[in-house]
Amino acid sequence: MDFSIPPATETLLAKIRGFMEEEVYPLEQETRGKGFRELIPRLEQTRQKVRKMGLWAPQVPTEYGGLGLGFMEHALVCEELAKSPYGMYVFNAQAPDAGNMEILNEFGTEAQKERWLRPLTAGEIRSCFAMTEPEHAGSNPVWMSTTAVKDGGDYVINGHKWFTTAADGAAFAVVMVVTDPDAPPHERASQIIVPTDTAGYRRVRNISCMGEEGEDWASHGEITFEDCRVPQENLLGGEGQGFAIAQARLGPGRIHHCMRWIGISERSFDLMCRRAATRETAPGELLGSKQTIQNWIAESRAEINAARLLVHHAGWRIDQVGAKEARVDVSLIKFFVAGVMAKVIDRALQTHGALGFSDDTVLSYFYRHERASRIYDGPDEVHKSVVARTILKQYGVGKSAT
Numbered sequence: 001m002d003f004s005i006p007p008a009t010e011t012l013l014a015k016i017r018g019f020m021e022e023e024v025y026p027l028e029q030e031t032r033g034k035g036f037r038e039l040i041p042r043l044e045q046t047r048q049k050v051r052k053m054g055l056w057a058p059q060v061p062t063e064y065g066g067l068g069l070g071f072m073e074h075a076l077v078c079e080e081l082a083k084s085p086y087g088m089y090v091f092n093a094q095a096p097d098a099g100n101m102e103i104l105n106e107f108g109t110e111a112q113k114e115r116w117l118r119p120l121t122a123g124e125i126r127s128c129f130a131m132t133e134p135e136h137a138g139s140n141p142v143w144m145s146t147t148a149v150k151d152g153g154d155y156v157i158n159g160h161k162w163f164t165t166a167a168d169g170a171a172f173a174v175v176m177v178v179t180d181p182d183a184p185p186h187e188r189a190s191q192i193i194v195p196t197d198t199a200g201y202r203r204v205r206n207i208s209c210m211g212e213e214g215e216d217w218a219s220h221g222e223i224t225f226e227d228c229r230v231p232q233e234n235l236l237g238g239e240g241q242g243f244a245i246a247q248a249r250l251g252p253g254r255i256h257h258c259m260r261w262i263g264i265s266e267r268s269f270d271l272m273c274r275r276a277a278t279r280e281t282a283p284g285e286l287l288g289s290k291q292t293i294q295n296w297i298a299e300s301r302a303e304i305n306a307a308r309l310l311v312h313h314a315g316w317r318i319d320q321v322g323a324k325e326a327r328v329d330v331s332l333i334k335f336f337v338a339g340v341m342a343k344v345i346d347r348a349l350q351t352h353g354a355l356g357f358s359d360d361t362v363l364s365y366f367y368r369h370e371r372a373s374r375i376y377d378g379p380d381e382v383h384k385s386v387v388a389r390t391i392l393k394q395y396g397v398g399k400s401a402t
Protein backbone atom coordinates (compact mmCIF):
# COMPACT_ATOMS: atom_id res chain seq x y z
CA MET A 1 0.00 0.00 0.00
CA ASP A 2 1.34 3.40 -0.95
CA PHE A 3 -0.60 6.47 0.11
CA SER A 4 1.92 9.00 -1.14
CA ILE A 5 0.93 11.68 -3.62
CA PRO A 6 3.31 12.17 -6.60
CA PRO A 7 5.58 15.24 -6.06
CA ALA A 8 4.23 17.02 -9.17
CA THR A 9 0.66 16.67 -7.84
CA GLU A 10 1.78 17.90 -4.39
CA THR A 11 3.29 20.99 -6.03
CA LEU A 12 0.06 21.63 -7.94
CA LEU A 13 -2.04 21.18 -4.78
CA ALA A 14 0.18 23.59 -2.83
CA LYS A 15 -0.21 26.18 -5.59
CA ILE A 16 -3.99 25.78 -5.55
CA ARG A 17 -4.11 25.88 -1.74
CA GLY A 18 -2.17 29.15 -1.75
CA PHE A 19 -4.46 30.65 -4.38
CA MET A 20 -7.57 29.60 -2.47
CA GLU A 21 -6.30 31.24 0.72
CA GLU A 22 -5.16 34.46 -0.92
CA GLU A 23 -7.78 34.99 -3.61
CA VAL A 24 -10.86 32.85 -3.01
CA TYR A 25 -11.57 32.74 0.75
CA PRO A 26 -11.58 36.57 0.92
CA LEU A 27 -14.38 36.59 -1.69
CA GLU A 28 -16.71 35.02 0.88
CA GLN A 29 -16.81 38.18 3.03
CA GLU A 30 -16.67 40.56 0.09
CA THR A 31 -19.71 38.99 -1.55
CA ARG A 32 -21.86 38.28 1.52
CA GLY A 33 -25.53 39.13 1.05
CA LYS A 34 -25.20 39.71 -2.71
CA GLY A 35 -26.99 37.78 -5.45
CA PHE A 36 -24.84 35.61 -7.71
CA ARG A 37 -25.46 37.69 -10.86
CA GLU A 38 -24.10 40.79 -9.18
CA LEU A 39 -20.93 38.85 -8.30
CA ILE A 40 -20.11 37.67 -11.80
CA PRO A 41 -17.80 40.59 -12.78
CA ARG A 42 -15.86 40.15 -9.52
CA LEU A 43 -15.66 36.35 -9.97
CA GLU A 44 -14.54 36.89 -13.56
CA GLN A 45 -11.50 38.84 -12.29
CA THR A 46 -10.54 35.85 -10.15
CA ARG A 47 -11.18 33.48 -13.06
CA GLN A 48 -8.79 35.59 -15.12
CA LYS A 49 -6.08 35.07 -12.47
CA VAL A 50 -6.74 31.32 -12.53
CA ARG A 51 -6.27 31.31 -16.31
CA LYS A 52 -3.05 33.32 -16.04
CA MET A 53 -1.64 30.88 -13.47
CA GLY A 54 -2.32 28.01 -15.87
CA LEU A 55 -4.75 26.31 -13.48
CA TRP A 56 -7.92 26.72 -15.56
CA ALA A 57 -10.36 23.81 -15.96
CA PRO A 58 -8.16 21.17 -14.26
CA GLN A 59 -10.34 18.24 -15.38
CA VAL A 60 -10.49 19.21 -19.07
CA PRO A 61 -8.13 17.69 -21.69
CA THR A 62 -5.28 20.00 -22.70
CA GLU A 63 -6.50 20.19 -26.32
CA TYR A 64 -9.56 22.03 -25.01
CA GLY A 65 -7.53 24.37 -22.84
CA GLY A 66 -7.62 22.51 -19.53
CA LEU A 67 -4.94 20.96 -17.34
CA GLY A 68 -5.76 17.42 -18.47
CA LEU A 69 -5.56 15.93 -14.98
CA GLY A 70 -6.22 12.23 -14.46
CA PHE A 71 -9.31 11.25 -12.56
CA MET A 72 -7.68 10.74 -9.13
CA GLU A 73 -5.45 13.81 -9.49
CA HIS A 74 -8.58 15.83 -10.16
CA ALA A 75 -10.21 14.25 -7.10
CA LEU A 76 -7.39 15.69 -4.95
CA VAL A 77 -7.86 19.08 -6.61
CA CYS A 78 -11.62 18.95 -5.89
CA GLU A 79 -10.86 18.66 -2.17
CA GLU A 80 -8.93 21.95 -2.29
CA LEU A 81 -11.39 23.83 -4.51
CA ALA A 82 -14.45 22.87 -2.47
CA LYS A 83 -13.11 24.55 0.65
CA SER A 84 -14.87 27.71 -0.50
CA PRO A 85 -18.31 27.87 -2.19
CA TYR A 86 -16.63 29.78 -5.09
CA GLY A 87 -13.62 27.49 -5.62
CA MET A 88 -15.07 25.10 -8.20
CA TYR A 89 -16.66 27.99 -10.11
CA VAL A 90 -13.57 30.18 -10.40
CA PHE A 91 -11.54 27.22 -11.73
CA ASN A 92 -14.34 26.28 -14.20
CA ALA A 93 -14.72 22.87 -12.55
CA GLN A 94 -18.25 23.45 -11.22
CA ALA A 95 -21.22 21.13 -11.51
CA PRO A 96 -23.13 20.65 -13.71
CA ASP A 97 -20.78 22.07 -16.39
CA ALA A 98 -17.89 19.77 -15.43
CA GLY A 99 -20.08 16.68 -15.94
CA ASN A 100 -21.38 18.02 -19.25
CA MET A 101 -17.84 18.73 -20.42
CA GLU A 102 -16.95 15.15 -19.51
CA ILE A 103 -19.79 13.56 -21.46
CA LEU A 104 -19.41 15.90 -24.45
CA ASN A 105 -15.74 15.01 -24.57
CA GLU A 106 -16.44 11.28 -24.36
CA PHE A 107 -19.63 10.95 -26.40
CA GLY A 108 -19.99 14.16 -28.43
CA THR A 109 -19.53 14.39 -32.20
CA GLU A 110 -16.84 16.72 -33.53
CA ALA A 111 -19.55 19.27 -34.43
CA GLN A 112 -21.05 19.10 -30.91
CA LYS A 113 -17.63 19.52 -29.37
CA GLU A 114 -16.89 22.60 -31.46
CA ARG A 115 -20.27 24.18 -30.80
CA TRP A 116 -20.70 23.34 -27.11
CA LEU A 117 -17.59 21.89 -25.49
CA ARG A 118 -15.17 24.56 -26.66
CA PRO A 119 -17.08 27.61 -25.32
CA LEU A 120 -17.99 25.67 -22.15
CA THR A 121 -14.37 24.87 -21.36
CA ALA A 122 -13.40 28.45 -22.19
CA GLY A 123 -15.95 29.61 -19.58
CA GLU A 124 -17.86 31.65 -22.20
CA ILE A 125 -21.15 29.82 -21.65
CA ARG A 126 -22.78 27.65 -18.98
CA SER A 127 -24.98 24.57 -19.20
CA CYS A 128 -27.37 22.43 -17.17
CA PHE A 129 -28.47 18.81 -16.91
CA ALA A 130 -32.20 18.04 -16.80
CA MET A 131 -33.25 14.58 -15.72
CA THR A 132 -35.41 14.71 -12.56
CA GLU A 133 -39.16 15.26 -12.98
CA PRO A 134 -41.48 16.56 -10.26
CA GLU A 135 -44.12 13.94 -11.06
CA HIS A 136 -41.79 10.94 -10.60
CA ALA A 137 -39.46 9.68 -7.87
CA GLY A 138 -35.96 10.68 -8.93
CA SER A 139 -34.67 7.74 -6.90
CA ASN A 140 -36.10 5.52 -9.63
CA PRO A 141 -34.38 7.20 -12.59
CA VAL A 142 -35.87 4.96 -15.29
CA TRP A 143 -39.34 6.31 -14.50
CA MET A 144 -39.74 9.42 -16.68
CA SER A 145 -42.45 11.03 -18.80
CA THR A 146 -40.46 13.49 -20.91
CA THR A 147 -40.43 12.20 -24.48
CA ALA A 148 -38.61 12.98 -27.71
CA VAL A 149 -40.36 11.88 -30.88
CA LYS A 150 -38.70 11.92 -34.31
CA ASP A 151 -40.34 14.17 -36.89
CA GLY A 152 -38.58 14.83 -40.18
CA GLY A 153 -34.98 15.58 -39.27
CA ASP A 154 -35.89 16.72 -35.75
CA TYR A 155 -36.76 15.48 -32.28
CA VAL A 156 -39.88 17.01 -30.76
CA ILE A 157 -39.59 17.14 -26.97
CA ASN A 158 -42.46 17.38 -24.48
CA GLY A 159 -42.10 17.16 -20.73
CA HIS A 160 -41.44 18.73 -17.36
CA LYS A 161 -38.20 18.78 -15.32
CA TRP A 162 -37.13 20.30 -12.05
CA PHE A 163 -34.08 20.77 -9.90
CA THR A 164 -32.19 21.53 -13.09
CA THR A 165 -29.22 23.13 -11.38
CA ALA A 166 -27.93 26.32 -13.00
CA ALA A 167 -30.66 26.41 -15.69
CA ASP A 168 -30.93 30.17 -15.15
CA GLY A 169 -28.57 31.69 -17.72
CA ALA A 170 -27.48 28.34 -19.21
CA ALA A 171 -26.88 28.33 -22.98
CA PHE A 172 -27.95 24.73 -23.33
CA ALA A 173 -29.45 21.85 -21.39
CA VAL A 174 -28.51 18.20 -21.70
CA VAL A 175 -31.94 16.62 -21.34
CA MET A 176 -32.75 13.03 -20.49
CA VAL A 177 -35.76 11.98 -22.59
CA VAL A 178 -37.63 8.76 -23.39
CA THR A 179 -37.04 7.92 -27.05
CA ASP A 180 -38.30 4.33 -27.03
CA PRO A 181 -40.95 3.62 -24.36
CA ASP A 182 -41.12 -0.06 -25.39
CA ALA A 183 -37.42 -0.79 -24.94
CA PRO A 184 -36.08 -2.46 -21.75
CA PRO A 185 -36.05 0.15 -18.93
CA HIS A 186 -32.34 1.03 -19.21
CA GLU A 187 -32.51 1.44 -22.99
CA ARG A 188 -35.58 3.68 -23.15
CA ALA A 189 -33.89 7.01 -22.70
CA SER A 190 -31.47 9.21 -24.61
CA GLN A 191 -29.64 12.44 -23.88
CA ILE A 192 -30.31 15.36 -26.18
CA ILE A 193 -28.70 18.79 -26.27
CA VAL A 194 -31.32 21.54 -26.22
CA PRO A 195 -30.21 25.17 -26.69
CA THR A 196 -32.19 27.19 -24.17
CA ASP A 197 -33.30 29.71 -26.80
CA THR A 198 -35.21 26.98 -28.69
CA ALA A 199 -38.93 27.69 -29.09
CA GLY A 200 -40.89 25.51 -26.64
CA TYR A 201 -38.17 25.49 -23.99
CA ARG A 202 -39.28 27.47 -20.93
CA ARG A 203 -37.64 28.08 -17.59
CA VAL A 204 -40.67 28.39 -15.34
CA ARG A 205 -38.88 29.55 -12.19
CA ASN A 206 -35.93 29.19 -9.90
CA ILE A 207 -37.10 26.95 -7.06
CA SER A 208 -36.67 28.65 -3.72
CA CYS A 209 -34.50 26.36 -1.56
CA MET A 210 -33.67 26.82 2.13
CA GLY A 211 -34.98 30.38 1.94
CA GLU A 212 -33.12 31.38 -1.24
CA GLU A 213 -34.46 31.58 -4.75
CA GLY A 214 -30.94 31.84 -6.09
CA GLU A 215 -29.96 33.08 -9.53
CA ASP A 216 -27.69 32.32 -12.43
CA TRP A 217 -25.29 29.43 -11.67
CA ALA A 218 -26.41 29.34 -8.02
CA SER A 219 -29.97 28.20 -8.68
CA HIS A 220 -32.17 25.17 -9.30
CA GLY A 221 -34.70 25.57 -12.11
CA GLU A 222 -38.04 24.15 -13.08
CA ILE A 223 -38.36 23.85 -16.85
CA THR A 224 -40.91 22.70 -19.40
CA PHE A 225 -40.69 21.49 -22.99
CA GLU A 226 -43.69 22.08 -25.23
CA ASP A 227 -43.25 20.79 -28.78
CA CYS A 228 -39.64 21.82 -28.42
CA ARG A 229 -37.94 20.97 -31.71
CA VAL A 230 -34.21 20.31 -32.07
CA PRO A 231 -32.28 18.70 -34.95
CA GLN A 232 -31.49 15.00 -34.61
CA GLU A 233 -27.77 15.89 -34.71
CA ASN A 234 -28.27 17.09 -31.13
CA LEU A 235 -28.50 13.51 -29.88
CA LEU A 236 -25.58 12.76 -27.57
CA GLY A 237 -24.11 9.30 -28.15
CA GLY A 238 -26.56 6.77 -29.54
CA GLU A 239 -30.31 6.52 -29.16
CA GLY A 240 -31.16 4.50 -26.03
CA GLN A 241 -27.74 5.22 -24.49
CA GLY A 242 -29.02 7.82 -22.02
CA PHE A 243 -28.48 5.67 -18.94
CA ALA A 244 -25.16 4.26 -20.14
CA ILE A 245 -23.91 7.85 -20.54
CA ALA A 246 -25.36 8.81 -17.15
CA GLN A 247 -23.52 5.88 -15.55
CA ALA A 248 -20.26 6.93 -17.21
CA ARG A 249 -20.79 10.38 -15.71
CA LEU A 250 -21.89 9.23 -12.25
CA GLY A 251 -19.32 6.62 -11.17
CA PRO A 252 -16.16 8.76 -11.34
CA GLY A 253 -18.31 11.87 -10.73
CA ARG A 254 -19.23 10.55 -7.29
CA ILE A 255 -15.54 10.28 -6.38
CA HIS A 256 -15.22 13.98 -7.22
CA HIS A 257 -18.37 14.87 -5.24
CA CYS A 258 -17.07 12.97 -2.24
CA MET A 259 -13.69 14.68 -2.42
CA ARG A 260 -15.53 17.99 -2.56
CA TRP A 261 -17.38 17.01 0.60
CA ILE A 262 -14.09 16.12 2.26
CA GLY A 263 -12.79 19.59 1.35
CA ILE A 264 -15.86 21.15 2.96
CA SER A 265 -15.36 18.95 6.03
CA GLU A 266 -11.69 20.02 6.25
CA ARG A 267 -12.54 23.72 6.01
CA SER A 268 -15.23 23.34 8.69
CA PHE A 269 -12.81 21.36 10.86
CA ASP A 270 -10.15 24.04 10.50
CA LEU A 271 -12.63 26.76 11.51
CA MET A 272 -13.75 24.66 14.49
CA CYS A 273 -10.16 24.22 15.70
CA ARG A 274 -9.32 27.91 15.21
CA ARG A 275 -12.36 28.89 17.26
CA ALA A 276 -11.60 26.31 19.96
CA ALA A 277 -8.05 27.67 20.17
CA THR A 278 -9.05 31.34 20.51
CA ARG A 279 -12.49 31.68 22.12
CA GLU A 280 -12.39 32.11 25.88
CA THR A 281 -15.38 31.11 28.01
CA ALA A 282 -13.80 32.94 30.96
CA PRO A 283 -10.53 34.91 31.18
CA GLY A 284 -7.76 32.48 30.24
CA GLU A 285 -10.15 29.56 29.79
CA LEU A 286 -10.22 28.35 26.19
CA LEU A 287 -13.19 26.64 24.57
CA GLY A 288 -10.70 24.00 23.44
CA SER A 289 -10.15 22.99 27.06
CA LYS A 290 -13.71 21.59 27.24
CA GLN A 291 -13.92 17.86 26.82
CA THR A 292 -16.96 17.99 24.51
CA ILE A 293 -15.11 20.24 22.06
CA GLN A 294 -12.06 17.99 22.31
CA ASN A 295 -14.26 14.97 21.55
CA TRP A 296 -15.67 16.74 18.47
CA ILE A 297 -12.17 17.59 17.27
CA ALA A 298 -10.88 14.04 17.78
CA GLU A 299 -13.97 12.36 16.32
CA SER A 300 -14.05 14.70 13.32
CA ARG A 301 -10.35 14.12 12.59
CA ALA A 302 -10.83 10.34 12.68
CA GLU A 303 -14.00 10.46 10.56
CA ILE A 304 -12.57 12.77 7.88
CA ASN A 305 -9.42 10.62 7.62
CA ALA A 306 -11.53 7.48 7.36
CA ALA A 307 -13.76 9.10 4.72
CA ARG A 308 -10.80 10.18 2.62
CA LEU A 309 -9.21 6.72 2.76
CA LEU A 310 -12.50 5.14 1.73
CA VAL A 311 -12.79 7.51 -1.26
CA HIS A 312 -9.20 6.91 -2.34
CA HIS A 313 -9.86 3.19 -2.09
CA ALA A 314 -13.04 3.48 -4.21
CA GLY A 315 -11.09 5.51 -6.78
CA TRP A 316 -8.39 2.82 -6.84
CA ARG A 317 -11.10 0.16 -7.31
CA ILE A 318 -12.55 2.10 -10.28
CA ASP A 319 -9.05 2.19 -11.80
CA GLN A 320 -8.54 -1.53 -11.15
CA VAL A 321 -11.91 -3.08 -12.05
CA GLY A 322 -13.98 -0.29 -13.69
CA ALA A 323 -16.92 1.80 -12.47
CA LYS A 324 -19.49 -0.96 -12.86
CA GLU A 325 -17.64 -3.52 -10.75
CA ALA A 326 -16.83 -0.85 -8.16
CA ARG A 327 -20.51 0.04 -7.73
CA VAL A 328 -20.70 -1.01 -4.09
CA ASP A 329 -17.48 0.86 -3.22
CA VAL A 330 -18.98 3.98 -4.78
CA SER A 331 -22.31 3.54 -2.96
CA LEU A 332 -20.42 3.18 0.35
CA ILE A 333 -18.60 6.49 -0.04
CA LYS A 334 -21.67 8.36 -1.26
CA PHE A 335 -23.62 8.02 1.99
CA PHE A 336 -20.66 7.68 4.36
CA VAL A 337 -18.90 10.88 3.29
CA ALA A 338 -22.14 12.89 3.10
CA GLY A 339 -22.86 11.77 6.69
CA VAL A 340 -19.39 12.66 7.95
CA MET A 341 -19.60 16.10 6.32
CA ALA A 342 -23.02 16.76 7.91
CA LYS A 343 -21.66 15.89 11.37
CA VAL A 344 -18.49 17.95 11.02
CA ILE A 345 -20.30 21.05 9.72
CA ASP A 346 -22.81 20.78 12.56
CA ARG A 347 -20.11 20.45 15.23
CA ALA A 348 -18.14 23.37 13.75
CA LEU A 349 -21.26 25.53 13.67
CA GLN A 350 -22.11 24.63 17.28
CA THR A 351 -18.55 25.41 18.40
CA HIS A 352 -18.99 28.94 17.00
CA GLY A 353 -22.26 29.51 18.89
CA ALA A 354 -24.26 32.45 17.50
CA LEU A 355 -21.36 33.33 15.20
CA GLY A 356 -21.80 29.94 13.52
CA PHE A 357 -25.48 30.64 12.97
CA SER A 358 -24.67 34.02 11.39
CA ASP A 359 -23.41 34.51 7.85
CA ASP A 360 -20.13 35.98 9.16
CA THR A 361 -18.44 32.62 8.57
CA VAL A 362 -18.95 30.21 5.68
CA LEU A 363 -20.40 27.57 8.02
CA SER A 364 -24.05 28.60 7.74
CA TYR A 365 -23.75 28.44 3.92
CA PHE A 366 -22.33 24.93 4.15
CA TYR A 367 -24.99 23.94 6.69
CA ARG A 368 -27.87 25.00 4.40
CA HIS A 369 -26.52 23.97 1.02
CA GLU A 370 -24.73 20.73 1.79
CA ARG A 371 -27.83 19.17 3.34
CA ALA A 372 -28.76 18.32 -0.23
CA SER A 373 -25.78 15.95 -0.50
CA ARG A 374 -27.84 13.25 1.21
CA ILE A 375 -30.55 13.60 -1.47
CA TYR A 376 -28.90 14.19 -4.86
CA ASP A 377 -26.69 11.72 -6.69
CA GLY A 378 -28.98 9.01 -5.37
CA PRO A 379 -30.53 9.45 -1.92
CA ASP A 380 -28.39 7.88 0.84
CA GLU A 381 -31.05 5.23 1.49
CA VAL A 382 -30.83 3.94 -2.09
CA HIS A 383 -27.05 3.56 -1.82
CA LYS A 384 -27.37 1.83 1.56
CA SER A 385 -29.84 -0.55 -0.01
CA VAL A 386 -27.38 -1.36 -2.85
CA VAL A 387 -24.66 -2.12 -0.29
CA ALA A 388 -26.88 -4.17 2.02
CA ARG A 389 -28.45 -6.23 -0.80
CA THR A 390 -25.00 -7.06 -2.20
CA ILE A 391 -23.83 -8.18 1.23
CA LEU A 392 -27.00 -10.17 1.92
CA LYS A 393 -26.64 -11.97 -1.41
CA GLN A 394 -23.57 -13.62 0.09
CA TYR A 395 -25.93 -14.93 2.78
CA GLY A 396 -28.32 -16.34 0.20
CA VAL A 397 -30.88 -13.53 0.33
CA GLY A 398 -32.55 -12.47 -2.97
CA LYS A 399 -29.96 -14.18 -5.19
CA SER A 400 -32.16 -13.72 -8.25
CA ALA A 401 -32.92 -10.05 -7.46
CA THR A 402 -30.96 -7.34 -9.29
Ligand SMILES: Cc1cc2nc3c(=O)[nH]c(=O)nc-3n(C[C@H](O)[C@H](O)[C@H](O)COP(=O)(O)OP(=O)(O)OC[C@H]3O[C@@H](n4cnc5c(N)ncnc54)[C@H](O)[C@@H]3O)c2cc1C
Pocket residue numbers: 096129130131132136137138139140162163164165220372375376377378379380381382385
Ligand atom coordinates in the same frame (compact mmCIF):
# COMPACT_ATOMS: atom_id res chain seq x y z
C1 LIG B 1 -29.61 20.65 -4.58
C2 LIG B 1 -30.10 19.66 -5.61
C3 LIG B 1 -29.59 19.73 -6.91
C4 LIG B 1 -30.08 18.86 -7.90
N1 LIG B 1 -29.61 19.00 -9.18
C5 LIG B 1 -30.16 18.23 -10.16
C6 LIG B 1 -29.81 18.47 -11.54
O1 LIG B 1 -28.98 19.34 -11.86
N2 LIG B 1 -30.44 17.73 -12.50
C7 LIG B 1 -31.37 16.78 -12.18
O2 LIG B 1 -31.90 16.15 -13.10
N3 LIG B 1 -31.71 16.55 -10.89
C8 LIG B 1 -31.15 17.26 -9.88
N4 LIG B 1 -31.53 17.07 -8.57
C9 LIG B 1 -32.58 16.07 -8.26
C10 LIG B 1 -32.04 14.83 -7.58
O3 LIG B 1 -31.34 14.04 -8.50
C11 LIG B 1 -33.25 14.10 -6.95
O4 LIG B 1 -33.75 14.93 -5.91
C12 LIG B 1 -32.89 12.74 -6.40
O5 LIG B 1 -32.64 11.82 -7.45
C13 LIG B 1 -34.03 12.17 -5.51
O6 LIG B 1 -35.23 12.18 -6.20
P1 LIG B 1 -36.54 12.85 -5.53
O7 LIG B 1 -36.18 14.20 -5.06
O8 LIG B 1 -37.63 12.71 -6.51
O9 LIG B 1 -36.85 11.99 -4.24
P2 LIG B 1 -37.72 10.63 -4.16
O10 LIG B 1 -37.26 9.69 -5.20
O11 LIG B 1 -39.15 11.00 -4.10
O12 LIG B 1 -37.25 10.07 -2.76
C14 LIG B 1 -37.60 10.74 -1.54
C15 LIG B 1 -36.94 10.05 -0.37
O13 LIG B 1 -37.43 8.72 -0.30
C16 LIG B 1 -36.44 7.87 0.22
N5 LIG B 1 -36.23 6.77 -0.73
C17 LIG B 1 -36.32 6.81 -2.07
N6 LIG B 1 -36.03 5.61 -2.61
C18 LIG B 1 -35.76 4.78 -1.58
C19 LIG B 1 -35.37 3.42 -1.48
N7 LIG B 1 -35.19 2.67 -2.58
N8 LIG B 1 -35.18 2.90 -0.25
C20 LIG B 1 -35.34 3.66 0.86
N9 LIG B 1 -35.69 4.95 0.82
C21 LIG B 1 -35.89 5.52 -0.38
C22 LIG B 1 -35.16 8.71 0.40
O14 LIG B 1 -35.05 9.12 1.74
C23 LIG B 1 -35.43 9.91 -0.48
O15 LIG B 1 -34.75 11.07 -0.04
C24 LIG B 1 -31.04 17.89 -7.56
C25 LIG B 1 -31.53 17.81 -6.26
C26 LIG B 1 -31.07 18.69 -5.28
C27 LIG B 1 -31.64 18.60 -3.90
